[in-house]
Amino acid sequence: MSSTYIDVKYINLCSTVLERFKQKTTNLWNFRCPICGDSKKHKNKCRGFIYEKQNKYFYRCHNCNVGTSFNKFLEQINPALHRDYITENYKENSGKKDVKTILPKFDFVPKFNNVLEGMESISRLAQSHPAYRYLQQRLIPEKHFRYLYLCKEFKKWTNSILPDKFSSLSLKHDAPRLVIPFFDEQHNVIGYQGRSFDPNEQSKYITIKMKGVDNLIYGQERLDIQQKIYCVEGPLDSLFLPNCLASAGLNFKGLKLNNIIVLDNERRNVQIVDALKKVIANGYSVCIWPDDVKEKDINEMVMGGMTSEEIVNVIDNNTYSGLQADFQLSQWKKC
Secondary structure, rough: OOHHHHHHHHHHHHHHHOOOOOOOOOEEEEEEOOOOOOOOOOOOOOEEEEEEEEEEEEEEEOOOOOEEEEHHHHHHHHHHHHHHHHHHHHHHHHHOOOHHHHHHOOOOOOOOOOOHOOOEEHOOOOOOHHHHHHHHHHOOOOOHHHHHHEEOOOHHHHHOOOOOOHHHHHHHOOEEEEEEEEEEEOOEEEEEEEEEEOOOOOEEEEEEOOOOOOOOOEOOOOOOOOEEEEEEHHHHHHOOOOOOEOOOOOOOOOOOEEEEEEOOOOOOOOOHHHHHHHHHHOOEEOOOOOOOOOOOOOOHHHHHOOOOHHHHHHHHHOOEOOHHHHHHHHHHHOO
């Protein structure tokens, strides 16, 4: 029996005292935070997570920002069960030469999103701040503001993370941007986008990948694999739909086939048409927007008066795959 096995065993044992406990992936569990009580208004919100990193388990709440080892977390929520956990770990490791190195450490607090340390969350800005107003004007749900950030010197900040990413000449044209972080399933930052506030800016989005990252998919950390999954182009569009990912462009590499691909409603855009052909050929289901939807993307649909529920209904009623998708695409691009 390994210490990892013991951790998983006790994660499941403590589930009886964790409200709305659910295993989301192999090494990721989600529930309402027992420390802060999570949202008082919305009883379905679950922002506490137990996750695995380098064969160890940790706890993190995205409401109160508590972060600690699973060992410490268990001690706090169920002292009696924690004593059994310590005893079982000790018995497992007592036959090994260096017991001290394998006994749990109580002072470890995992660093989450250290890339974002010092950044200012939009939710903390005054409602009169231009960045706050920008999101309000686009009708972005305010519950997501705390996961979006303001960076006053985007290129300079990026160079502090990835040296020489931008040249000295480019730094002379630096400007504030909205920072949209991308996380993996374990809530590690794997990249981010910088969205310009200037409507005349040529490069509206600048996408940055962390070293060693092959492809960026937005929304992995909040995905429920048991539910229907949508994948759109832009991260901000994804915030209007339930259980929605975003590809940050037209690269869907690594997405599982149970995703419904929802691209922008731009039938004259050759890149979008070609991307639809490719994902259909690769076996994905796709949304082909009906003729009565005139807006070019989901954000525009919301600003035009459609609710998220109405948009989901349109998508579900216009999702196709295989030969049927090929036919619908051929009709769509002709209109």
